[in-house]
Amino acid sequence: MNNKATLQINGQSYLLTFGLKFLELLNSKYTLTIDGLAVGAGLVTVWTELKMQNPVMIRDMILFATATNVNRPSEDEVEDYIFEQLEDEEKAVALFSQFGDFLTLAPGARRFIKAAEEATSQTAQPAQTEKPAKKATKKTASK
Structure with missing residues (x-):
């Protein structure tokens, strides 16, 4: 699996590695507490914050993806x-x-992104409503 990319920062090329160490660092920084247990929520948080265009996520992604490099920004x-x-x-x-x-x-x-996008597209669609039944009209006898 190719989990590497390069990025130019200030004229210098840096290798970004999006492997298990990257995920470990994300999960250690971004957690959810469920029933008193801290659960890593790195992918959830980063995916959501990228959609919201939060630049902090870009910073964390660069720092975490270069964490194992000798040459890092x-x-x-x-x-x-x-x-x-x-x-x-x-x-x-x-x-x-x-x-x-x-x-x-x-x-x-x-897999996570595909499932998350499917879930959000399903919840974003308006609910289908049935057409209301026609009201019964009251017939009155004419005199």
């Missing part, structure tokens, strides 16, 4: 890169689309 370099992309509307849209594509490289992410 600093947080300041990552933030400068993100701010630069957000200054232009076309670049901003492309940034979130690109990182949405990067997310699909993580193990299990494609």
Whole structure:
């Protein structure tokens, strides 16, 4: 499985690896508490926040995907890169689309995203309502 991509930040090329370490870091930062038990919710959170165009998710994805690299960008370099992309509307849209594509490289992410999109498309559709039955008209005898 190819779970790697490259990204240019400040003229430097960085290898992004969307493997188990990436998921582990996401799940350790983003959790849900269910019946008192902390459950990793990295994919859920990142997918949702990318849809909402939250730049914090881009930062976390870059930092977590380069965490095992000897050559990795600093947080300041990552933030400068993100701010630069957000200054232009076309670049901003492309940034979130690109990182949405990067997310699909993580193990299990494609299945999760497909299921999540199917679930949201089903809930987003208005409920089908049956046509109301015709009211019975009261017939009165004429005098």
